[in-house]
Amino acid sequence: MTQRVAIIGAGPSGIAQLRAFDSAKKTGQDIPEIVCFEKQDDWGGQWNYNWRSGIDKYGEPVHSSMYRNLWSNGPKEALEFAEYTFDEHFGRPISSYPPRAVLWDYINGRAEKSDIKKYVRFATVVRWVDYNESTELFTVTTEDLKTGKTASSDFTHVVVGTGHFSFPNVPEFAGIGTFPGELMHAHDFRGAERFAGKDILLIGASYSAEDIGVQSFKMGARSVTYSYRTAPMGFDWPQGIEELPLIDRFEGSTAHFSNGVSRKFDAVILCTGYLHHYPFLPSGLALDSPNNVYPDTLYRGVASENNNKLYYLGAQDQWFTFNMFDAQAWYVRDLITGKASIPAAGDQRISIDAWLKRFNAIETAEDEVKFQADYIRDLIEQTDYPMFDLDEVTRTFMAWKNDKKKNIMTYRDKVYPSVMTGTMAATHHTPWLSELDDSLERYMAPVPSESVEDLAATEKAKSK
The missing domain is CATH 3.50.50.60 (FAD/NAD(P)-binding domain)
Known part of the structure; x- marks a missing residue:
């Protein structure tokens, strides 16, 4: 069968996989047939905020855990795409801690520039994925939420890009x-x-x-x-x-x-965390792991040991995010196209065990950041994704943690230089603690049209 790749989810991980294939295509490489299934009406995953809580307009559980007025809780300089910078997207420096709408605009801008939307079937939820040992094909069963029609199609490879922040872990407390x-x-x-x-x-x-x-x-x-x-x-x-x-x-x-x-x-x-839960996968294919920076049973953190044609993006606990998803997606792309190869099962286990040994030796947050930086470096070294200064990103993370220790209420007012371009972030026009409008329009306004006092008065009036 001609290679066909199913990508489940069009959040930052799924978009990264689409971008990886598009990047190869632009260099003249042949790429497989690609279909990305996204159950929302637009892409962006967690960053595609929807006011609906609980159930969406199609009767589907809302998988996003986003909320109003969320601003990045880590410096944007630590998540910046190596091949699409904030400078390129916004055309001027912005602050280090943008609100959700600004980060969604950044994600969307890169995706739109790549012309990859044609690969995505929106409002289409994956109900089940099965694997046939004899044909070595995955059968992906989906439902078009707009029409209610169910369909099944065969694929040679499946990429799970749904993340793992959708299914709550809910402990019991007496009374x-x-x-x-x-x-x-x-x-x-x-x-x-x-x-x-x-x-x-x-x-x-x-x-x-x-x-x-x-x-x-x-x-x-x-x-x-x-x-x-x-x-x-x-x-x-x-x-x-x-x-x-x-x-x-x-x-x-x-x-x-x-x-x-x-x-x-x-x-x-x-605030008790989330579960690795994949209701569209049988137990033989679903990842079963605690949330940590190196889940067991994934070769190089992406390829399932149980089936080397099944891949997970962003299954790790994350210090790095967007650029780690890119590193993973570029590597998965090369595995699928044959530019890279997976070793025999025994050698996969040796590699996983070596990484797990390092993981189990982690003692501090800095150790964990350095571990994830080394993991990303290892992936990038296998592909043509642009290498960036991962040690500098690690230093940015440590500065961020130090800023939080100094003042948890004002750390979002700090600025850092871009690791990709060297551009120093701009100080935002309004201190975070006083900013009550998280819209893209107000954030990007050089001079706010409404004073902080006016905003506070407006919000007070709304609450009455």
């Missing part, structure tokens, strides 16, 4: 069923405005808890409490934010913590 206030997982959080004047509890001590809590504080929450399982985040929190150990039990609106402290809350948000 939580008695809590009378608003209770949700971070996946269903869509904005902090409704928590103004309220006491909220966030269970978790990682990035989603940190950001949702800070966002809620910014939007006027009366108090924000974090409950940690292992260790506190330890930032110098402003008055009104505190960290307490794990919940012992709930009794109505009162949460009892393991150190004997009790607090009453109006809302509880479970």
Whole structure:
């Protein structure tokens, strides 16, 4: 059969795979037939924010965990595409921490320039993927959400680009069923405005808890409490934010913590992570792994040990994001086209075990960043993707962590130089803590048409 590649998902990972094939085509290489299935009406994955929470207009679960007023919580200089810079897209320096709409515009701009939309079937959800050992083909069953029609088609290769931040991990807490206030997982959080004047509890001590809590504080929450399982985040929190150990039990609106402290809350948000869950794959093909920076059973972090024609992009926990997806996609492209080859099963296992040994020796956050930088370097060295200074990106990550330690509420006002172009980011016209408008139009405006005081007055009026 002529090579046919199914790409599941048109978020940053799926778009990276499309870009990789398009890049090869532009150099005169033959590429396979490509079909990308995206269940939303547009691409962008998590960055394609939709106001619908729970169920979309087709009756499908909303897989995005995005929310209003989300700004990048890491420097854009650490995720910049090596072959499509922020300078090229925006034509002028912008700040290091853009809001969601600006990052979506950047992702969309690269994709539109590549003319790859023709490969994507939007509003089409993958229901099931099966593999026939005798024919060595995948049968991909999809549903067109606009028409309701189901269809099946055969492919030689499948690329899973759905990410792993869609299916919440929801632990049990004694008495939580008695809590009378608003209770949700971070996946269903869509904005902090409704928590103004309220006491909220966030269970978790990682990035989603940190950001949702800070966002809620910014939007006027009366108090924000974090409950940690292992260790506190330890930032110098402003008055009104505190960290307490794990919940012992709930009794109505009162949460009892393991150190004997009790607090009453109006809302509880479970920031307890996500599961690797692929409802469209049988168990023999689905990745089964904790969330970490090197999942087992993936050769070079992308090719399934169980079936070397099945690939995962972005299955790792991530320091690096967009440019790591690119490095992975370029390598997967070369595996599919035969420009690169996968070794025998025994050698795959030797490689995986070597990386796992390094992974298990990680002791600090800096070790983990360097580990992921080395992983990306290893992938890029196999392909023609532009190499970039991964050590400098690592230094940017460490500076970012240091800025957060100094002031968790103002780190987004810091600026860094681009690793790709050397351009120093611009200081944003409005400090993040005072900026209540996350639109692309206001962000890009050289002089805001509305003062911070006017914005605050507008938001206050809306909340009445």
